[in-house]
Amino acid sequence: MYELFKNLGSWLTSGAQWSGSDGIAHRLAEHLQYSLLATLVAAAIGLPLGLLIGHTGKGAFLAINLASFGRALPTVGLVVLVFLAGGLSMLPVYVALVALAVPAIVTNTYAGMTAVDAGVKDAARGQGMRGHQVLFQVELPLALPLIMTGLRLALIQVVATATIAAYVSFGGLGRYVFDGLAQRDLVQVLGGAVLVAVVAVVLDVLLSTLQRFLFRHRTA
Amino acid sequence: MTIDWSWIGDHTDDLATLTVSHLQAALSAVLLGVLISLPLAVVAHRVRPLRGFLLGISNVLFTIPSIAIFVLLLPVSGLTRTTTVIGLTVYTLVVLLRNTVEGLDSVPAKTKEAAKAMGTRPLRTLLTVELPLALPVIMAGVRIATVMSISLVSVATYIGDGGLGQLFTDGFQRDFPTPVVAGVVLTILLAVVADAALVAVQYVLTPWQRRRA
Numbered sequence: 333m334y335e336l337f338k339n340l341g342s343w344l345t346s347g348a349q350w351s352g353s354d355g356i357a358h359r360l361a362e363h364l365q366y367s368l369l370a371t372l373v374a375a376a377i378g379l380p381l382g383l384l385i386g387h388t389g390k391g392a393f394l395a396i397n398l399a400s401f402g403r404a405l406p407t408v409g410l411v412v413l414v415f416l417a418g419g420l421s422m423l424p425v426y427v428a429l430v431a432l433a434v435p436a437i438v439t440n441t442y443a444g445m446t447a448v449d450a451g452v453k454d455a456a457r458g459q460g461m462r463g464h465q466v467l468f469q470v471e472l473p474l475a476l477p478l479i480m481t482g483l484r485l486a487l488i489q490v491v492a493t494a495t496i497a498a499y500v501s502f503g504g505l506g507r508y509v510f511d512g513l514a515q516r517d518l519v520q521v522l523g524g525a526v527l528v529a530v531v532a533v534v535l536d537v538l539l540s541t542l543q544r545f546l547f548r549h550r551t552a
Numbered sequence: 553m554t555i556d557w558s559w560i561g562d563h564t565d566d567l568a569t570l571t572v573s574h575l576q577a578a579l580s581a582v583l584l585g586v587l588i589s590l591p592l593a594v595v596a597h598r599v600r601p602l603r604g605f606l607l608g609i610s611n612v613l614f615t616i617p618s619i620a621i622f623v624l625l626l627p628v629s630g631l632t633r634t635t636t637v638i639g640l641t642v643y644t645l646v647v648l649l650r651n652t653v654e655g656l657d658s659v660p661a662k663t664k665e666a667a668k669a670m671g672t673r674p675l676r677t678l679l680t681v682e683l684p685l686a687l688p689v690i691m692a693g694v695r696i697a698t699v700m701s702i703s704l705v706s707v708a709t710y711i712g713d714g715g716l717g718q719l720f721t722d723g724f725q726r727d728f729p730t731p732v733v734a735g736v737v738l739t740i741l742l743a744v745v746a747d748a749a750l751v752a753v754q755y756v757l758t759p760w761q762r763r764r765a
Binding site (some may be wrong): 333336400401403404405406407408409410412413415416417488491492493495496499500506509510513518521522524525526528529532533536 | 624743
């Protein structure tokens with residue numbers, strides 16, 4: 333056990349391991365690229381949907397059930413399925429990652445919108461604000477903290493799951509996990525796993541700090 | 553992409569075995585999660601300083617990717633069912649702990665005072681007053697944890713377990729979509745059925761809630 337951790341330490345810190353096209357630096361960049369792009373696409377789909385459902389109050393049933401459907405969907409199966417249907421490209425990975433992230437974004441956006449005080453919305457309308465003005469100038473700013481939480485949650489899940497890209501022969505930090513498993517090289521597997529976990533935790537801390545900084549004037 | 557229905561017909565026994573094994577892994581994890589999170593939640597609820605600490609730890613554990621947890625456990629428990637169950641349990645803890653603490657918080661202070669005034673001891677108050685009243689919120693957590701575990705079991709296919717997840721590896725290696733479709737559909741069905749079963753359990757356990765609903 334001790335030997336293993338010593339090897340893991342030297343694997344993670346050796347200069348050679350960090351450079352080159354199979355190096356940690358390159359794999360890390362790939363991993364971040366997959367994760368950020370997938371979360372961005374998911375946000376482009378999930379945010380308008382959540383705002384619309386929250387603003388109109390229509391489709392609440394969809395918003396609630398989407399979350400539990402999203403949790404039930406087996407990501408590995410989805411990647412393999414799209415892969416077999418669509419052939420060798422990054423598409424299956426992105427489809428699976430986006431499908432994973434959209435429910436978290438929609439439900440949190442919706443939750444943020446419903447948490448906005450009805451009296452505040454009425455007051456805005458009473459002052460003669462139009463529907464879209466109420467949405468963008470009143471509801472959206474007030475719902476922002478919960479919306480951010482949803483985006484954070486989605487990004488963390490996506491970072492953790494982007495490991496899967498390596499399963500269908502692409503890069504990212506999952507490369508070490510799957511290559512290590514194939515070569516029965518436990519140090520490499522553990523190295524990859526530790527790196528993914530560290531990236532997820534660091535991003536989470538960064539985003540929650542940013543969130544706290546942005547909303548430092550708020551009490552709630 | 554066409555589905556080979558005869559393959560499904562020929563493999564109903566295998567599919568049933570995998571489904572049972574899948575459910576077993578998920579339910580063991582949730583059960584273990586409940587057993588661990590219940591005492592921890594009581595502590596977090598009563599001892600304020602420990603609350604942030606316990607919830608914080610479970611949040612950090614949640615950010616670790618599932619495949620990473622399974623792999624990190626390999627030196628400890630190897631390529632076994634134990635690894636799958638421990639890994640899944642770690643994931644259930646976040647949801648279960650948070651919901652149980654919230655559930656206990658939601659019990660009105662007056663109800664607890666009334667129990668105290670009637671001479672009920674703290675442990676008995678916890679078991680017969682607080683926990684039953686917190687049950688709806690706790691059960692909401694159990695439902696989320698169960699559905700999540702059922703979907704996550706398939707990740708354990710990378711460490712040689714994974715219940716229905718084995719169908720994904722199988723289909724991928726043979727470039728044969730039918731088992732993959734069967735695996736995805738059965739996983740979702742299993743999640744829906746388990747969720748409905750838990751709703752029924754909650755209905756039976758909380759008779760006082762029925763009139764309001």
